[in-house]
Amino acid sequence: MDHLLPNFKEYLQQSYTILQKMPAKIKRSHLKKDMLFVEKERGYVGLESIYVSAFTNADVPPDHIAWKSTACVYINESGDSIERPKTYTEFLLIFNQKQELLGYIKTAELYAASAHAFDTLKAYFETALDTTNSSITAIDSNQCTMIWTSGAEQLFSIKKEEIMGKDMSEFFPKAMLLNLNTLQTGEIVQNKQHEPREDLIVLINARPVRFDGNIIGAVVSETDITRQVQLRKELSSANETIVHLERKMSVIRPELHPFHSIKGSSPALKMTLDRIKQIGQVPARVLLLGESGVGKELFASAIHQIRHRETQAPFIAVNCGAIPPTLFESELFGYEKGAFSGASSQGKKGKFELAKHGTLFLDEVGELPLDMQVKLLRVLQEGTYFPVGGTKEKKVDCQIIAATNKDLNELVRKGTFREDLYFRLHIISITIPPLRERAEDIVELSHHFLFQFCHTYNKSIDAIPKSIMLKLLDYSWPGNVRELKNTVERLVVFSENDQLRIEDIFFSGQSSPDPHHVDPEVKKSPHPQRTLSLKQALEREEKRLIEQTLQSCHGKKDETADLLCISRATLYNKLNKYGISE
Numbered sequence: 001m002d003h004l005l006p007n008f009k010e011y012l013q014q015s016y017t018i019l020q021k022m023p024a025k026i027k028r029s030h031l032k033k034d035m036l037f038v039e040k041e042r043g044y045v046g047l048e049s050i051y052v053s054a055f056t057n058a059d060v061p062p063d064h065i066a067w068k069s070t071a072c073v074y075i076n077e078s079g080d081s082i083e084r085p086k087t088y089t090e091f092l093l094i095f096n097q098k099q100e101l102l103g104y105i106k107t108a109e110l111y112a113a114s115a116h117a118f119d120t121l122k123a124y125f126e127t128a129l130d131t132t133n134s135s136i137t138a139i140d141s142n143q144c145t146m147i148w149t150s151g152a153e154q155l156f157s158i159k160k161e162e163i164m165g166k167d168m169s170e171f172f173p174k175a176m177l178l179n180l181n182t183l184q185t186g187e188i189v190q191n192k193q194h195e196p197r198e199d200l201i202v203l204i205n206a207r208p209v210r211f212d213g214n215i216i217g218a219v220v221s222e223t224d225i226t227r228q229v230q231l232r233k234e235l236s237s238a239n240e241t242i243v244h245l246e247r248k249m250s251v252i253r254p255e256l257h258p259f260h261s262i263k264g265s266s267p268a269l270k271m272t273l274d275r276i277k278q279i280g281q282v283p284a285r286v287l288l289l290g291e292s293g294v295g296k297e298l299f300a301s302a303i304h305q306i307r308h309r310e311t312q313a314p315f316i317a318v319n320c321g322a323i324p325p326t327l328f329e330s331e332l333f334g335y336e337k338g339a340f341s342g343a344s345s346q347g348k349k350g351k352f353e354l355a356k357h358g359t360l361f362l363d364e365v366g367e368l369p370l371d372m373q374v375k376l377l378r379v380l381q382e383g384t385y386f387p388v389g390g391t392k393e394k395k396v397d398c399q400i401i402a403a404t405n406k407d408l409n410e411l412v413r414k415g416t417f418r419e420d421l422y423f424r425l426h427i428i429s430i431t432i433p434p435l436r437e438r439a440e441d442i443v444e445l446s447h448h449f450l451f452q453f454c455h456t457y458n459k460s461i462d463a464i465p466k467s468i469m470l471k472l473l474d475y476s477w478p479g480n481v482r483e484l485k486n487t488v489e490r491l492v493v494f495s496e497n498d499q500l501r502i503e504d505i506f507f508s509g510q511s512s513p514d515p516h517h518v519d520p521e522v523k524k525s526p527h528p529q530r531t532l533s534l535k536q537a538l539e540r541e542e543k544r545l546i547e548q549t550l551q552s553c554h555g556k557k558d559e560t561a562d563l564l565c566i567s568r569a570t571l572y573n574k575l576n577k578y579g580i581s582e
């Protein structure tokens, strides 16, 4: 404000010097508390102004004073209190916050100065509005247009002179007028993405104009971000190409990127990666230990990539806990044609065969039932096996990396894991540290997943708000990186207007903060994540919303599209897609 009113401020400052000429008695002694009229919040920063009428030979009638006083004191030139004289000049006295008199202003001069200050401010205000490319519009309490910038003229192709002073709802459907809603509800809108036309995407901010405790209008600014959205799409497709090329590259030259998918730079992770690099140099059998979700499969794949840098050798992962006992042998060793009823007539290669010249990754090895442990042990000892129904012995020609989140020592002690198999697998072991022991990685990992899921769900979220990041950093992550990944995915899916929302964070062991976010059918399922994908859940919600809105609009498509802030064409597409009858 100070900067916008340079002349007025200067004027006020000049007025202080006049103080010397004031009658001495006007200072403090005449200004009893009940006579003072303190004008606060008039915009004189740091000053309180006190009005008093003082006698001189003057010409300003009392009715025309700038600010009405509740009490006046009339004094003569000597500063003595007198009855109201016929003519007098009015002054506004200026005090600082310590109630020390600083100066005075003749109210007549103040008029001119205020008008000048107002014009100055108006000139700045109008220039500022015309300088921005955004559209800025405002309505008063009667919905009449008060502000319509050149940005608005361009965006909506309506000239200022056509719309100024007119009811804005004559020009736009009411449902599309965000300022009307803000005028009525006082709602503040921040960075909301909106698509008023098929070819136009804008970012909207809206605020009510408050004065004397009432809402007297609303201001809306709209920035055309169509180009940015287009660029983001182009960037996203460029990223896709990069990811694709990276993948190709890692096949052709795996040694260039063995760790590219392992994110994080904590000392604990670096130490683990250093050990992985060492192990990658030798073909020894490896046992990866660590809690569930720490990334054991990623590390196994990195070891494989280092070891097979020159070739495109296969990396075959087997989840030992998920193979039904009856299929264990046929899955691992394969079978010959006609080996058993129901078997493919062609026969089938087992995982050992598929991993030939590469790596067989035995995940969850601690879950293997004892009888299968015996079969696995025999293969590891002898280095050969027979496919089911086959008579020709096959040689194990792959490297083995096993992993478990169980304490194998403890299982051996309990007798549920064979000691001899344990020693066969446990040549070299590495323990991947849990995420809580490398909290430094949370920031990098969460941004990595944010980027990944924005790409998957076509969202444009640049950052994780500080409040959310603090929550992520504060949590102990029993489900490790997998849980963090799921948490970020959830935040991205339920983000609104490309903003992550703190209320969408919920950690394992907590129930969802908002029951609407979890589909009841998903809740019923013992494996919720497998029953309904997030995409399906979102589509279901979209369908429900369209049906509901259509019903409340008595089937009127125009109104429905307006209420949902989508075009009629988009609405028809969606009605078609979801088979909603019209």
Ligand SMILES: Nc1ncnc2c1ncn2[C@@H]1O[C@H](COP(=O)(O)OP(=O)(O)OP(=O)(O)O)[C@@H](O)[C@H]1O
Pocket (backbone or CB within 6 Å): 261, 262, 263, 264, 290, 291, 292, 293, 294, 295, 296, 297, 298, 299, 363, 364, 404, 405, 445, 481, 482, 485
């Ligand atoms: N450092 C990391 N950088 C990027 N992604 C990671 C990292 N660590 C783990 N992940 C991701 O977290 C998820 C879980 O990892 P992974 O399946 O390798 O864990 P795990 O230790 O094998 O778990 P389990 O013991 O339950 O099989 C995967 O989606 C993986 O890509």
